[in-house]
Amino acid sequence: MQTADLPRVVEIEKQCFGERWTINAFANELANTASAYFIGQEGDQIIGYAGYWLILEEGHITTIGVEPRFQRRGYGELLLLHLIDHAARAGAKWLTLEVRASNDSAQRLYHRYGFTSLGKRKAYYQDNNEDALIMWTENIGQLQYQERLLELRQAVTNRGTKAP
Numbered sequence: 001m002q003t004a005d006l007p008r009v010v011e012i013e014k015q016c017f018g019e020r021w022t023i024n025a026f027a028n029e030l031a032n033t034a035s036a037y038f039i040g041q042e043g044d045q046i047i048g049y050a051g052y053w054l055i056l057e058e059g060h061i062t063t064i065g066v067e068p069r070f071q072r073r074g075y076g077e078l079l080l081l082h083l084i085d086h087a088a089r090a091g092a093k094w095l096t097l098e099v100r101a102s103n104d105s106a107q108r109l110y111h112r113y114g115f116t117s118l119g120k121r122k123a124y125y126q127d128n129n130e131d132a133l134i135m136w137t138e139n140i141g142q143l144q145y146q147e148r149l150l151e152l153r154q155a156v157t158n159r160g161t162k163a164p
Contacts (some may be wrong), residue, residue, distance in 0.1 A: 001030060001037035001049060008046045009039065009065075016065040018127055029062070036086055040066065040075050050079035052087055052095075059087030059140075061097035074156050077109060081153055084113065084140060093139050098124060098132035110135050112152060114145055 001009065006023045013021050029035045029051060037051035048066035052059045061083055066076045087095060098121060099106050107117075115135035124132035138145055 001026070001039050001051070003027060003030060005039050005046055005049075006030075009049045012046070012049065012065050012067045013063075015068055020127070021063070035062070036083075036090070038079065038082055038086075040079050042070065042075075048075050048079055050083050052083050054087060054090050054092055057091060057093040059083070059090070059092035059095045061095060074159055076106075077152075077156055080109065080113060081149075081156065084149065088140050093141055095137045095140060097135055099135060100125060101131045101133055107133065107135075114138055114140075114148060 006026050009026055010021065010023050013026075026037070029037055032053070034055060035051060035053045037049065039046045040048035040050070047070040048064070050061070050064040052061045054060075061080075064076055064079050064083075066079070084095065095115070097110065097115070099110060101120070114137045116137075117133045118136050119134040121132040121134060123129040140146075140149075
């Protein structure tokens with residue numbers, strides 16, 4: 001993700017989540033040396049974005065968003081795969097994230113990738129005071145996790161979804 005991408009990223013953000021992150025918030029993330037942010041594209045069009053922070057050996061996924069008309073096509077999954085790969089190369093051993101308690105589809109995706117709910121943040125989301133589930137992976141460097149990741153990546157590839 002680059003500064004020039006931010007107007008489109010914020011447009012997608014609003015479609016997915018409302019007025020949660022601003023251009024300035026994303027610009028601050030791009031300037032943060034502990035963060036990494038990416039876009040997903042269909043041709044030349046930005047259709048999604050994702051980012052995480054690397055704090056010691058922990059990759060904290062901060063956001064994944066896909067324009068609604070491109071959802072349910074595997075793009076969010078590809079962005080998640082990209083975050084996992086990038087975080088592993090950067091030295092992360094574990095990944096964590098927060099997800100809305102009501103977001104069953106995201107939770108199913110994260111469970112497929114080895115995330116387990118290990119706690120709850122009460123009234124975490126400011127727009128409606130909804131709780132967030134705190135999810136963690138096992139050690140992403142372990143052989144068992146890497147084998148699972150390879151199978152999941154192959155399944156996405158077989159569905160014909162393009163990489164971000």
